[in-house]
Amino acid sequence: MRDDGPTTLIMNPEHELGGHASYGRAASSEVDTRHGVILYLDSVNVVFDGFKAINNLTLDIGVGELRCIIGPNGAGKTTMMDIITGKTRPSSGTAFFGQNIDLTTLSETQIANAGIGRKFQRPTVFEAHSVFENLELAMKADKRVWPVLGARLRGEQADRIGEVLETVGLSAQFQRTAGLLSHGQKQWLEIGMLLMQEPRLLLLDEPVAGMTDAETERTGELFNSLKGKHSLMVVEHDMDFVAQIAQQGKVTVLCEGSVLAEGTMEQVQNDERVIEVYLGR
Template sequence: MQPILSCRDVRVSFNGFQALQGVDLEVKPQEVRFLIGPNGAGKTTLLDVICGKTKASDGDVLYRQVENIRKLQEHEIVRLGITRKFQAPSIFANLTVWENLELSLKQERGLWSVMRAKMTGEDKEKMEAMLSRIGLMDQRHQLAGMLAHGQKQWLEIGMQLMQDPEILLLDEPIAGMSGTERHKTGELIHEISTACSVLIVEHDMEFVRNFSKQVTVMHEGKVLCEGTMSEIQQNEQVAEVYLGRRESAC
């Protein structure tokens, strides 16, 4: 199966500091892939490059093997089918859950287009299906700012999915969640993967072990190794540079 996303020799430098030192990474269609590694390994920087927030100094980021998105702007990358959820929820607190999803509907974004836009029956069905998917149907008329932390995270994931992405980037999606919320988020991620690929930065090794399919370990701006979590745990290099520091968690 051909990868939907390919990072080839991606490099990023910040004032002489090499944040990424030639990263190669492939994500296949409908894959759930976790990025793990110590702080400063370059995981979030790699997501920043993929979504266009940070520009790589060298290398290629290929979407569907034909479109090099390395130099595109963030909004152009979203239109292609790659969306990003950052660690802190970014929602409209003074709008209802329903209104947040409505604003996120995939549509033309010009001023005139937005002013003329009318919700169709198909749009409403799509929003209702999303509310059910993220478990917020009963809260659809509630102000988003009044939601619990985990619910806010699910709402933003739903907002990203309203764009019909083919790749969803998640940065520590379970931070601050309870055990029940973490489990529900893991199940949601796997449900999402039936329609799009999911690339996740995560530090919680129990969550990675329970919900990962493929894992990529990064260290000092490079890919150290990749494989299943079982294979990763048996890798001596990983044990030395990362897992050994948190052996009890793995």
């Protein structure tokens, strides 16, 4: 899996801290999800120098759904997420967020503003800052209004940060320098930074790679607690982890840029095509 680094300003510590105030709320409030769908890809194709990386891909993600995406290397999983986040433009086809936001017409920043957050495999946090400060920097707010709103806004911000700290299991670590966290804790912190942006849809690329068994289990519990409040697309190779979070949800198998199979974990595991190209016997 290619690791391209973060796509949004907030997830890249190399940017100046002042640049993190660029995220607004307006776009996310316009997402129309009345039909129960948060993401819809229809007949999407991507061609790189004659190679069809995405081949007539059609899928949809429901509001509040946790969807697992699996498949062999080169199946198109990363390219699919690149399309959703605006990093790659499809050669043809459509990609809609809700019913009314055409992702193919927006920049990466506009898509982040609309409510889509993406996490790459490698955690990227501000290592010289505390856990609390990382979440503060990630907060979805225009910092130019802080002096005007004063203590009331600061109190609301502190409450929000406290909620996220509890959600990701880092309340006891809030004063700790991020660089001293374990690998798993850094992953949780980065997820917390995404949550501070109040995303409607989270794209998570191999989130448990390099984690201990205990961290992996805790991450599964975290994701299960987030579904319903957020929609999640989880790309993962760890089939034990997929089984933990998929439960009775839907698993999509990509192969050669299109959907090979889709269904419950049990259905996918017993599909002869999936066994042949990915799972093996």
